[in-house]
Amino acid sequence: MTRGQSEDLDELFRPSSVAVIGASNKPGKVGTYLFRNILEAGFKGVVYPVNPSSKSVSGVRCYPSIEELPETPDLGVVIVPAATVPDTIDQLGKAGSRGAVIISAGFRELGEAGAALEAEVVRRAARYRMSIVGPNCFGIINTAPDVSLNSTFSATLPPRGNIAFVSQSGALCAGILAYGITERLGFSRFVSVGNRAGIDENDLLESLGRDDATKVILLYLEGLVDGRKFLETAREVTEKKPVLIIKGGRTPAGERAAKSHTGSLAQSGRDQLYDSLFAQAGVFRVETLGELFRTAKIFASGLDLEGPRLMILTNSGGPGIVAADAAVRHGLELPPLAPAVHDALVPRLSPSASIANPLDMTADAGADHYREILSKLLEGPEMDGALVITTPTSTMTGESVARAILAAKATTAKPIAACLFGVNDLSREVSLLEENGVPTFTFPEEAAQGLGALAKYHAWRTRPKTSVRLFTVDHEAVRAVIHRAHAAGTSVLSDSEARALLVAYGIRFPDVRFVRTFDQATDAAAQLGYPVVLKVVSPDLSHKTDVGGVALGIHDLSSLRSAWEAMQGSLREKAPTARIEGFDVEVEIQEGKEVLVGVQRDPYFGPVLAFGLGGIYVEVMRDVTFRLAPIRPLGALHMVQSVKAFPILRGVRGEPPSDIEGLTEVIERVSQLAMEVPAVQELDINPLIVLPDRQGVVAADARVVIAPPSRSGPSP
Secondary structure, three states: OOOOOHHHHHHHOOOOEEEEEOOOOOOOOHHHHHHHHHHHOOOOOEEEEEOOOOOEEOOEEOEOOHHHOOOOOOEEEEOOOHHHHHHHHHHHHHHOOOEEEEOOOOOHHHOHHHHHHHHHHHHHHHHOOOEEEOOOOOEEEEOOOOOOEEEEOOOOOOOEEEEEEEEOOOOOHHHHHHHHHHOOOOEEEEEEOOOOOOOOHHHHHHHHHHOOOOOEEEEEEOOOOOHHHHHHHHHHHOOOOOEEEEEOOOOOOOOOOOOOHHHHHHHHOHHHHHHHHHHHHOOEEOOOHHHHHHHHHHHHOOOOOOOOEEEEEEOOHHHHHHHHHHHHHOOOEOOOOOHHHHHHHHHHOOOOOEOOOOEEOOOOOOHHHHHHHHHHHOOOOOOOEEEEEEOOEOOEOHHHHHHHHHHHHOOOOOOEEEEEOOOOOOHHHHHHHHHOOOOEEOOHHHHHHHHHHHHHHHHHHOOOOOOOOOOOOOHHHHHHHHHHHHHHOOOEOOHHHHHHHHHHOOOOOOOEEEEOOHHHHHHHHHHHOOOEEEEEEOOOOOOHHHHOOEEEEEOOHHHHHHHHHHHHHHHHHHOOOOOOOEEEEEEOOOOOEEEEEEEEEEOOOEEEEEEEEOOOOHHHHOOEEEEEOOOOHHHHHHHHHHOOOHHHHHOOOOOOOEOHHHHHHHHHHHHHHHHHOOOEEEEEEEEEEEOEOOOOEEEOOEEEEEOOHHHHOOOO
């Protein structure tokens, strides 16, 4: 399949006939297990074994070649030596098959020769517009009752459910299937993509987003084929259903050495970059397979937690405390009981009960207490949902408390999750709860994590929707800057050209004068008015502070003279070969908070925006977050709110709040620049000084790296 043709995928998973090329009777062969699995799963179509060495496979007549099949198979499952796969694809294509699942290994994963063979497979499949899954994959499963296809070499067929799983790793698949079944999870589809020569995660996301039987999508990926396409697709899909991902491995850093803070941060902080970009698309990233499936369980239940306010009800204090700590870690709130609710519960509970949140009824509580108290707690508007923790006692069986929880559930539309502890086996009670819409967990922190994900997903789906804003830009000035840089053969814009580019996009700078001599500097400082800043201007110095090329706090002529002399000496010592074009004398901004706004044109994602704590320590503190351009107003605000330094911008210890609105507008303007000026490869505004509320934002310094003309694309 040519990439992006995901509309063909829906039919691939619903074949009426399947040919297994390489089916076998030999013990231990993949072709033996896979063909048998298709039969034992109860495939509703017709399956044909193809093998010139056998008359029958598992009692089914075997055909020596694809050409001799009595009908065209919709789907070919290919289990032959890698060298013969291209010809097999040719034969399927000539017969009119729509697609193939290539189990065979021996392709790109083995090096250059394997990659060339894989490219040939892709070329031949494209000739017939065939969809390809694999090669080097585990296979596919569709549990739809009218399909019942298990074209994998795992005999474990999961029960029907509403969870779809996509894995890049074939080795994980059998274990994942077994684990999912242990966790009482049902699947709609299960897909191992292998080398992703044809169908990739983006195609599958689109297809699964359309699949009514799939309510939750799980992904295990070690890399992304097309990061920007993935995030654009995921953003659309997560509006309808949750997407959970384990992202393993690391994407290699770009080939270019980063010349800006933003480039350095983006290349060295790949994992943080993925975190930010998944968040931008509404994708939940989890760290372990256990967390993946536990979160999937609570989403698969169909519950909706409309807010973060959680009630915890328990008959044991310890688990309640553990649950409370975990709830707060996962963004949930534990509001106090309303006075009327508190007073109504006092006569119903033991004097030793702790009537708070968590509410510990102690071991004196019986099943009736769970039913009555839980119903009462969820009556009012104070709570959005509940976590019920119980340890059966000598006077309260597991079944009685499970039925009490279900009785309380019948009185409310709010979600309830449960955690059952017990010395004895409680699997029957757990099944009773889960079959009736109460997801149940082994430990309270697992339940709290799942409920936190529910609340976050509700907030994502109901968030205010904003559109990308476009600002008025002096495009003629932008073209002139890029043209002059290309004519000069430079890759790093001078300070004045970087300033001109950003001013064209409406970004404000302090007044400045360019000088070459000390006398000119004194005249400039007198014209601008003290205090001023002195900066070296050089195309060879990426970070001026490192070589003593920036002097702050110059309040008079005497301090200007001292700063000038000290800078000359430092530059001679630390940057003796640097080309010094002159110096900037600039009005000093004496108040405000320093932040960084930047762009890195990433080889996998395109233009990536960065925001974080600014100044000289940005690469040390790494208090930074990323988003893809273009960015919407709400996305820009989330960038600002997500850094650890945000409380400083909001105002602490009597300080006035910073101009957050002005700051987010600058992020949006830089986003527009990144989309409209492909020549810009890296950009730093650092420091960007955020003044007190409604006073604006001022760029104190900027650095811009551009691509040569052949890679720049059209100017705006």
